[in-house]
Amino acid sequence: MKKLLLLSIAFVFLLASCGSKTKGELVGAQGKKWYPEKPYGMELIPRGAFTMGKSEEDMAQTLNAPTKTVTVTSFYMDDTEITNSEYRQFVDWVKDSITRTKLAILADELGLGPEDGGIGDYAFKDADTTRMSAYEKYMMNNYQGMGETGYEGRALNRDQDLVWDINDYPDEYYTEIMVDSMYLTEEESYNGQRIIDVKKLKYSYKWMDIEAAARSKTGNRKDFIRQEMLEIYPDTTVWIKDFEYSYNEPMHNDYFWHDAYSDYPVVGVSWQQAKAFCNWRTKFKNDDQKSRNKQFVNQFRLPTEAEWEYAARGGIEGGTYPWGGPYVISDTGCFMANFKPQRGDYAADTALYTVEAKSFEPNDFNLYNMAGNVAEWTNSSYDPNSYEFVSTMNPNAVSAQNRRKVIRGGSWKDVAYFLQVSTRDYEYQDSARSYIGFRTVQDYMGEQDSTN
Structure with a gap:
């Protein structure tokens, strides 16, 4: 009887071995083949190193951007600022x-x-x-x-x-x-x-504070899950509040909702609202992925300060502006961006306020308006000394206690200095302005082939 039992066990084991696709070899857990898919309206920014900060003369004497060589990984970035039409899709969904x-x-x-x-x-x-x-x-x-x-x-x-x-x-x-x-x-x-x-129109979502969780020696996972709920409609009154003794009521009344401005960059959106948009965009995409039985994509988010500057440079290492520089007028006598070129003459560059998101020539990464039009929120907290202590690999100074967030690129109401790729500025995270918008990024998963 004992011998019969042993023979039965051996037979079952033999059947299991014969039926195994791995033939007993270590082949790894078998998952679906992953094929990177470029998100709609985004450009792939290849990994690379660059000198972040003011390599040129710091005319404003801010002394807050000493040069530092850093490296960033590959990521996708919106080729334009988020437009009124795109943000309206978020508002309509809510x-x-x-x-x-x-x-x-x-x-x-x-x-x-x-x-x-x-x-x-x-x-x-x-x-x-x-x-x-x-x-x-x-x-x-x-x-x-x-x-x-x-x-x-x-x-x-x-x-x-x-x-x-x-x-x-x-x-x-x-x-x-x-x-x-x-x-x-x-x-x-x-x-x-x-x-x-x-x-x-309030959007509610949860996120996990990975930074805090990773550095904590105590606490449960639930202790680091944050709940957010906020109004997401742009503050259209910024067109009035940002400018004393100025008639801007038409922009207040029509800029966000009218089809005439659909392809213009959204403004009046705070850093917190921009973060909520990123969360919604991720959810909106992954809801569709789930319905088609496809793998989830990783999150859309705001770029770090270093990613933004690297993308703005467009691969031109020592350029002052996204097109290289050091001038803001082309060899044909045309302005290269939408800004305030002369004292009080906002329209000298053909625009009084903002222009359509795909205006002027893109930089060498095919990104539009990385200088001028609207300044852009980044994910990074503003610290004048951050270049001294951030890592040289994917640097990002982020602090939940620091409500000042870095904005980059300058806007339609700024002078040329703020359009420089290395110029730093900031605004408080709960503030909205008629000259600040944003664009999103998404991490490139895997190692990009450098030959492509």
């Missing part, structure tokens, strides 16, 4: 999500579903449990609703189009949500217009 959530909650409270029509068409998707997987049922029964509202984690029905025309609202419950929850009150409206209350 508006859409908040509206659908309010509709779904009321439908749930009323016990209405798709079979009832009207607001029932916007009921939570999990209202029909017959189409749910075992995992979805388990999560619904054990984890959904564990939050402030009791509706966290429930899937919205995005298949049903929202109705924005007041004459086509499907029922009184739908009307109640739109009129009482989404629009400004009658007292705040004028000229017969009812517009969305933009203060209600």
Whole structure:
């Protein structure tokens, strides 16, 4: 009997060995083949070393950018500043999500579903449990609703189009949500217009403070997860507040929402709002990746100060400006960027305010307006002495306690000095300006082939 048992075990082992694809060799865990895909509207910035800081004369005598040779890894960068149209996509998604959530909650409270029509068409998707997987049922029964509202984690029905025309609202419950929850009150409206209350457009997300977690010797993972919730609509009043005794009401009224300015860079966005946009862009892309059963992409984010300067130089090591320099006028007598070229003459470069994001010639990395048009937020905290202590590999001075964030590139209202690739400036992270925008980057995963 004992011999028979041993023979059975040996036979099973033999079958398992014969059926093994690895033949007992160490071949590594088999995953999907990864093919890098260039994100839409971005350019690949190849890895490299450069001399960061003021190698030319520091005319402003700021003494905060001594030269330092550093190396950055490969990354993708938006070829233009984020435009009004692109940021409106973010705003519309948030508006859409908040509206659908309010509709779904009321439908749930009323016990209405798709079979009832009207607001029932916007009921939570999990209202029909017959189409749910075992995992979805388990999560619904054990984890959904564990939050402030009791509706966290429930899937919205995005298949049903929202109705924005007041004459086509499907029922009184739908009307109640739109009129009482989404629009400004009658007292705040004028000229017969009812517009969305933009203060209600808040984006909520979580992120993990990897820096703090990595350096901590105690604490649980949950101790380093941060919750953010903030209004994401641009502050259009910056066109008024930034300039005393100046008539800029048309820009305040039309710049962000009107189609005439769709391809112009978004402004009036704080550093915090720019970070929220990056989080949303990552989520928006990965939601699509998930629906197509593809691997998630890594996060979109703001560039570090070093990445921004390296990209702005366009591979020209000693250039003063993105096009090389040291002049801001081409050999044909044309200005090379949108800035304030002469005392009070903002329009000498053909533009009074901003210009379209794809204006003037791109630098050698095919990036537009890395000088002028709008200054750009970076992820780095501003410290006048940071070049003395940051690493020479992917340097980044970042501090949660330092609310001053580096901005680069100069803007339409700045003199030429601020357009120089090595000039540093800063603004407070919760501030919004009519001359500050941003662009995003994404890490290149893997080692870039230097022969390409």
